[in-house]
Amino acid sequence: MKLTVPPYFEEHVLEIVASAGGGRLPPEDKMLSMLEKLTHVLTLEREKLEGGTPYKEDSFLHAYLLYVFPQSFAKVVLTLWELKTYAVLPVQDKTLRVGDFGCGPGAASMGLLWFLAKEKNVLERVDITAVDYRFDLLEMMKPAMEKMMREERPQFRVRFDPVKADLEAMLEGAPLKERYHVLFMVNVLNELFINQPLEKRFDLLKRILGRNLTDDGIAVIIEPSLRTVSRDLMKLREPLATAGFYIIAPCPPEGYSCPYLTYRGTREWCHFKYPYVPPPVMTRLSRELRRDAAWLIKWSYLVIGKSKGKNPFYAWMSQEDSRLMRAISRAMDEKGKYKCYGCTGTSVERVELLKRHINEHTAGFKDIIRGDVFFAGDLVRKGNSLRFAENGRVNVIWSRNFFTGL
Numbered sequence: 272m273k274l275t276v277p278p279y280f281e282e283h284v285l286e287i288v289a290s291a292g293g294g295r296l297p298p299e300d301k302m303l304s305m306l307e308k309l310t311h312v313l314t315l316e317r318e319k320l321e322g323g324t325p326y327k328e329d330s331f332l333h334a335y336l337l338y339v340f341p342q343s344f345a346k347v348v349l350t351l352w353e354l355k356t357y358a359v360l361p362v363q364d365k366t367l368r369v370g371d372f373g374c375g376p377g378a379a380s381m382g383l384l385w386f387l388a389k390e391k392n393v394l395e396r397v398d399i400t401a402v403d404y405r406f407d408l409l410e411m412m413k414p415a416m417e418k419m420m421r422e423e424r425p426q427f428r429v430r431f432d433p434v435k436a437d438l439e440a441m442l443e444g445a446p447l448k449e450r451y452h453v454l455f456m457v458n459v460l461n462e463l464f465i466n467q468p469l470e471k472r473f474d475l476l477k478r479i480l481g482r483n484l485t486d487d488g489i490a491v492i493i494e495p496s497l498r499t500v501s502r503d504l505m506k507l508r509e510p511l512a513t514a515g516f517y518i519i520a521p522c523p524p525e526g527y528s529c530p531y532l533t534y535r536g537t538r539e540w541c542h543f544k545y546p547y548v549p550p551p552v553m554t555r556l557s558r559e560l561r562r563d564a565a566w567l568i569k570w571s572y573l574v575i576g577k578s579k580g581k582n583p584f585y586a587w588m589s590q591e592d593s594r595l596m597r598a599i600s601r602a603m604d605e606k607g608k609y610k611c612y613g614c615t616g617t618s619v620e621r622v623e624l625l626k627r628h629i630n631e632h633t634a635g636f637k638d639i640i641r642g643d644v645f646f647a648g649d650l651v652r653k654g655n656s657l658r659f660a661e662n663g664r665v666n667v668i669w670s671r672n673f674f675t676g677l
């Protein structure tokens with residue numbers, strides 16, 4: 272099932288865009304050119320993002336709110352939905368403390384609020400510390416969030432506490448004192464310490480997670496799915512694990528250094544995708560942009576915890592005598608077999624299932640999509656592949672295919 276972003280935000284953003292134009296929306300060709308400029312800067316001219324300069328232009332900002340905000344919102348919701356399966360969200364108490372670092376318009380916080388509002392939990396209040404060096408975007412989007420909460424879960428008390436700070440300066444300067452149960456950094460890490468050694472991002476993360484994450488808390492880092500940006504995130508796995516943090520997703524817990532980083536040279540990047548229903552205005556505009564073929568959100572992410580108990584994979588692995596893998600491709604139908612690439616945390620494997628070995632224990636393999644977490648039992652090495660033997664078993668323990676909406 273596709274994820275549909277709730278309507279509150281698009282309606283509101285269109286009002287913002289119209290009010291900037293004296294009550295009228297810009298003509299479609301102008302909206303199209305602003306979208307094209309946005310996607311160009313976000314992909315090909317990323318150096319222009321330094322200092323946030325493009326966001327000073329109204330049209331860039333409006334395009335961002337229309338196009339990127341709903342995608343970030345959807346990425347957060349789907350990531351949280353995965354974490355729900357692992358029961359790692361600390362929602363046992365009545366109050367949840369959240370840090371939204373580099374909050375911008377607040378897509379991460381709002382995705383979390385929507386998710387929590389739709390879920391059964393005992394929560395009564397959510398206190399969000401929003402950190403950024405600007406809050407105009409958050410203020411712009413708050414009325415839509417308030418409307419959403421009035422309609423979805425009016426009894427929830429939500430408090431935003433804006434903290435104006437330069438995240439880079441937190442590397443050396445005074446840290447925030449509070450500890451959060453959920454700490455977000457969504458689409459922001461790649462904007463920090465641009466053109467500086469990656470160690471700076473690691474040092475900052477280590478400091479922030481060390482000081483600002485509760486012992487049972489989780490940090491959710493989401494980045495755009497771009498080769499260099501995603502690879503930078505993959506490079507953080509090893510130093511974070513070595514520093515004593517636990518990677519909950521997407522990596523299987525075995526091993527520290529990311530095997531995908533060196534698989535086929537430097538060509539690969541760990542990313543995931545999922546279909547979503549974009550806001551209607553985007554569907555209309557995308558037809559003009561000829562981008563309507565596949566509405567997929569694509570992202571890279573790391574979910575990090577501080578305690579080993581937070582990672583459900585250890586318990587699962589102790590019960591199974593098979594290999595735990597994260598699918599990094601879908602299962603592909605080839606002559607006489609299905610093939611899929613899986614990451615075990617220590618190696619990237621080509622896994623094959625001969626069609627003659629499809630039975631009730633292996634049938635799930637055919638439907639594997641990128642991102643699925645599965646156990647594969649009774650594998651034998653065949654050249655460069657791992658192949659299910661006759662008594663092969665596949666146990667898909669988590670899949671975006673299981674998503675049934677919120």
Ligand SMILES: C[S@@+](CC[C@H](N)C(=O)[O-])C[C@H]1O[C@@H](n2cnc3c(N)ncnc32)[C@H](O)[C@@H]1O
Pocket residue numbers: 323340343372373374375376377378379402403404405436437438439440456457458459462463
């Ligand atoms: C691409 S936006 C992402 C916003 C939001 N997390 C989302 O996904 O919708 C990046 C945000 O990080 C903020 N940011 C970038 N560098 C920062 C820094 N050094 N200190 C504080 N905020 C920063 C920007 O102001 C912007 O709001």
